[in-house]
Amino acid sequence: MLAALTLLLLCQLVGEVLxxxxxxxxxxxxxxxxxxxxxxxxxxxxxxxxxxxxxxxLQHLSLLFVPAGAGVMIHAARVADExxxxxxxxxxxTLLSMAATALSLKFFLRxxxxxxxxx
Amino acid sequence: xxxxxxIAPRLxxxxxYLTATPLLGLTLTLLAYQFAVWCYRRSGGNPAANPVAIAxxxxxxxxxxxxxxxxxxxxxxxxxxxxLGPATVALAVPLYTQLPxxxxxxxxxxxxxxxxxxxxxxxxxxxGWALGASVESIRSLAPKSVTTPIAMGIAxxxxxxxxxxxxxxxxTGIVGAxxxxxxxxxxxxxDHAVRGFAVGVAAHGIGTARAFQVSExxxxxxxxxxCLNAIATALLLPLLFGAFTSFAG
Numbered sequence: 575m576l577a578a579l580t581l582l583l584l585c586q587l588v589g590e591v592l593x594x595x596x597x598x599x600x601x602x603x604x605x606x607x608x609x610x611x612x613x614x615x616x617x618x619x620x621x622x623x624x625x626x627x628x629x630x631x632l633q634h635l636s637l638l639f640v641p642a643g644a645g646v647m648i649h650a651a652r653v654a655d656e657x658x659x660x661x662x663x664x665x666x667x668t669l670l671s672m673a674a675t676a677l678s679l680k681f682f683l684r685x686x687x688x689x690x691x692x693x
Numbered sequence: 694x695x696x697x698x699x700i701a702p703r704l705x706x707x708x709x710y711l712t713a714t715p716l717l718g719l720t721l722t723l724l725a726y727q728f729a730v731w732c733y734r735r736s737g738g739n740p741a742a743n744p745v746a747i748a749x750x751x752x753x754x755x756x757x758x759x760x761x762x763x764x765x766x767x768x769x770x771x772x773x774x775x776x777l778g779p780a781t782v783a784l785a786v787p788l789y790t791q792l793p794x795x796x797x798x799x800x801x802x803x804x805x806x807x808x809x810x811x812x813x814x815x816x817x818x819x820x821g822w823a824l825g826a827s828v829e830s831i832r833s834l835a836p837k838s839v840t841t842p843i844a845m846g847i848a849x850x851x852x853x854x855x856x857x858x859x860x861x862x863x864x865t866g867i868v869g870a871x872x873x874x875x876x877x878x879x880x881x882x883x884d885h886a887v888r889g890f891a892v893g894v895a896a897h898g899i900g901t902a903r904a905f906q907v908s909e910x911x912x913x914x915x916x917x918x919x920c921l922n923a924i925a926t927a928l929l930l931p932l933l934f935g936a937f938t939s940f941a942g
Binding site for chain 1 (some may be wrong): 711718722723724725726744745746748749752753756757763766767770771773775776777778779780781782783784785786787788789790798800801802804806808809810812813816817820821823824825826827830834837838840842843846854856857859860861862863864865866867868869872873876877878882884887888890891892894895896898899901902905912916918920921924927928931
């Protein structure tokens with residue numbers, strides 16, 4: 575558990591350092607994710623402590639968004655002024671992008687399956 | 694002097710002491726979240742009883758009632774907020790577990806990612822602009838489908854307000870988590886991999902948390918979509934805005 579947590583933090587730290595050093599456009603944690611993924615590929619398996627620690631963190635992923643969400647307090651005036659464009663943009667864009675992703679993925683998969691079925 | 698008169702100043706002293714430590718903000722966050730999860734379970738796992746939404750309402754209500762500034766609360770809550778970083782790294786684990794399936798679908802996934810990512814940015818900016826949102830709000834809206842720490846970084850780069858982006862990101866996640874089931878059912882999408890991937894692109898970590906509740910497969914594809922979208926948006930958006938500003942200016 576402790577070793578696994580340290581590994582996660584180490585990956586994030588190395589990610590942050592590389593991002594700063596090479597002025598990369600990707601955020602540190604994303605690079606950390608890629609590093610850990612590459613490490614798992616090289617190793618060829620996941621140890622139980624790492625799997626358990628990752629699952630525990632991800633099980634409560636929703637919790638981690640609460641502090642940022644409560645920040646709505648400091649933007650109350652702006653949200654009150656611009657509630658219509660903000661609400662419409664959030665609702666519209668979220669539904670549109672979900673539908674576009676699902677339909678295009680379904681289309682691409684079917685297209686490829688048809689291609690594969692041809693002799 | 695009566696006991697009541699002695700207790701009130703004592704309590705306010707304790708309150709002043711507590712607001713100066715991170716203990717209060719941290720405990721409040723955990724309590725509000727567990728209350729929200731309890732409500733969610735009581736509702737029979739109804740996606741409309743989204744735990745993030747309920748917890749945020751409880752926290753904001755209590756802070757407003759007690760007159761506590763957000764900054765004071767965040768001194769404690771930042772410890773929870775910080776864990777978004779290691780949790781992002783931890784997504785490598787479900788991704789690795791789903792590797793055999795991912796390999797067989799790589800190109801279709803990348804194609805759908807590009808479609809979904811561009812739709813999210815263009816429609817958010819387009820709708821906001823058409824309905825008269827301010828320039829800062831539009832710039833803060835653009836990265837809203839990407840998970841919080843990453844979206845805040847992008848917003849800063851393109852001239853938005855990172856803290857406003859954080860709020861918009863969380864709201865997007867809540868909307869996506871609630872709308873996913875009816876929307877994807879209406880579109881007749883049955884494959885859990887496709888459902889998860891769509892939720893991950895549109896509604897990042899909160900959508901991913903919801904997908905993990907449905908199935909491990911949906912969760913892993915949502916996690917993959919969230920990571921890929923974070924990378925794609927972080928790379929594309931500053932370029933898009935750069936091109937747009939030089940074109941408009």
